[in-house]
Amino acid sequence: MKDLTWKKLSSTYVHKGPWATLRQDKCEMPDGRIVEDYFVLEYPNWVNAVAITEENKVLMVRQYRHAAGIVSLEIPGGVIDGDEAPEHAVRRELLEETGYEFDKVEFIGSVYPNPSTANNITYGYLATGGKKVTGQSLDEHEELIVEEYTIEEVKQLLLDHKIPQALHCTALFYALIKLGVL
Structure with a gap:
């Protein structure tokens, strides 16, 4: 089965708060393409x-x-x-x-x-x-x-x-x- 996992190259925090944090990741896709700005919301579970x-x-x-x-x-x-x-x-x-x-x-x-x-x-x-x-x-x-x-x-x-x-x-x-x- 083909690996679909992205590799995280870097992360920068845009905002850190008690209920939500916004992170900006730079990622590499399995085929080598680079995703410059992938935004992730970090929430507590x-x-x-x-x-x-x-x-x-x-x-x-x-x-x-x-x-x-x-x-x-x-x-x-x-x-x-x-x-x-x-x-x-x-x-x-x-x-x-x-x-x-x-x-x-x-x-x-x-x-x-x-x-x-x-x-x-x-x-x-x-x-x-x-x-x-x-x-x-x-x-x-x-x-x-x-x-x-x-x-x-x-x-x-x-x-x-x-x-x-x-x-x-x-x-x-x-x-x-x-x-x-x-």
């Missing part, structure tokens, strides 16, 4: 979870997403802090955003949000046996509403295109397949 309570309700969060200018219905999740393990990060995010702890948290897959321009990975989990143990503990610029849905309602929300975040749709489809309801 993310986690998200399809979170199901003891009552078999799916927890979802509704929040404003400024880049798209929308109020978005999503599954809980967020950024992995430093070298934090993804499973620890997802449990932390679930507790912070929903106030729920879960008996079982199972890895269901990972995806690259946009491997053509960004370098990060999103790890998806299925969390089951959720119990409300505390209130929310949100980040400074986070404001979200926790909502509960049946699995059938979530399937209908997907069919009706009411969940706009692609990575969350992916995790929901993985989880529904794992649960044997899709």
